[in-house]
Amino acid sequence: MRVFHELTRRTGIHGAPHPVRRTPYDKAALVAKHVAGIVTRSPFPGRYDALVVPHPRKPNGVEIYTDELRRTLGDNALILDSGINGTPLPGSKNLDFFTSAAGAIHPRTTDDRGIGSALEKLTGVRVPVGAILAREVPKHLRLRALYRALLKRHRIKTVYVVVAYFHQHIVGAARDLGIRVVELQHGAISPFHLGYSYPGRPAVADQPDELWCFGSYWTDVADLPAGMRTEVIGATFLPKPGPKDPNRVVFLSQGTVGAELIRTADAVAKQHPELEIVYRLHPSERPEDYTIPDGIHLSTSGSTLDLLATATYQVGVSTTALFEGMALGCRTAVADLPGHEYLDPAIAKGHAALMTRPAELTQAPLCDDPSSYYAPNNLSRLAAQQPQ
Known part of the structure; x- marks a missing residue:
């Protein structure tokens, strides 16, 4: 890594x-x-x-x-x-x-x-x-x-x-x-994640015996090391979707692509002046990392999950928050930037859309199978059943 x-x-x-x-x-x-x-x-x-x-x-x-x-x-x-x-x-x-x-x-x-x-x-x-x-x-x-x-x-x-x-x-x-x-599990798993993807499932030293996942999607999206078993524990932390603001768009930043994503947010703001564009920083980012264009609201406080629970649209690249937003009822657009391949399986399922032009935002789909990403909470039962 x-x-x-x-x-x-x-x-x-x-x-x-x-x-x-x-x-x-x-x-x-x-x-x-x-x-x-x-x-x-x-x-x-x-x-x-x-x-x-x-x-x-x-x-x-x-x-x-x-x-x-x-x-x-x-x-x-x-x-x-x-x-x-x-x-x-x-x-x-x-x-x-x-x-x-x-x-x-x-x-x-x-x-x-x-x-x-x-x-x-x-x-x-x-x-x-x-x-x-x-x-x-x-x-x-x-x-x-x-x-x-x-x-x-x-x-x-x-x-x-x-x-x-x-x-x-x-x-x-x-x-x-x-x-x-x-x-x-703490974040998105994909065939491109070097922490989890071992094509062909070879034996790899110093790997966990088990990976407890948020939902069934994560159990086979990448080739885990030989012998590693998976369990679905569900989501223990997602809030319930709140009343949706039909005009709210949340951009989910990441340090890896933030500079490019803020330009995408600016282009969307110009294309859709009727929408409220909220640019949400990753916890490792700071406001001084960016110059925020006019028409974009910077968000740094409160809960990202609570913000997504009220948003109609979300835009990002490869952040785990995109999957959380799907489970919270957001229409999901994936910006065409380096790393968007993480979302290829979700895009293929019709749960998200690759956005190559700002006008495509309002055509972004809803996910019709959010429980595959975040199943009902099962962690307490699983932990109590197994030897400590």
Whole structure:
């Protein structure tokens, strides 16, 4: 994933997906939190049956993907929530000091066995694969050993993790000990997502045993690694659609294509002056990232889901929010920008339309099978039935 993001950034196809911006003060404060956390947030004391690793993003302070799971597991679960790129959940523990320290000392570069040269020959872009390997491999091995000790200390039976492909040291540690690993879906899955798509379903190291999905659509939209099973847990976090404003259009931004999408929003605003064009920033974006044209309302506060519940139209590229908007009764137009291929299966089903011209927005379809993307909530029953 790191090589892919670096490649797309250097080619200019995408911007940074989730940019992290820290001032010198922010960095100093983070170091202080790390040091204090060794004592105040250590996960080693106590005894637990399950480990839960939530998502760092928490709209309005709620981590929506594991919220119900944590309630179901109760005090039997150790909540390990990093504060490096977000605010940790109250009462959670972390190993942030060791996470940062594990990557602090490493060689500047290493032999990439010709991968960098082969990639450059294929794409015309030089990516520092050797430097990425030199940093990431020692960090992975150090953290993997640390998490093995943690899992053995508590005799953990099941690890529940969100975004497993960025926590492979935890998944690998569990695999080393024969501990079951369950990943909870957090976003869109497609044949183009390097975290989930392995054409031909080969055996892949350090992968979860199970992937718990929002709906049946996600269980076979991509070739998962060999042996990975799927379960449908439904949607635990979608609100009910509210009264629809017939003129409201919500553009769903992403850091990767935001600059191009704002131009599309401007073109739609000029084509349809009767419509209210709302440009909704991704949580990792900031208002100063963009110059907002006249006739477009910038939205940064409140819930994206609540906003979509009142919208008649939604426009985006590859964001998961497009699927959420389908379930909330929005007519869906996919902007013809890099990454729109993520929505190809939904477009083929007639649940969305590829918008190549602004005039095509008002012809966007409604999804007639939203439960295939977000089924009724089944998480509590599934979690309660299985060994922790």
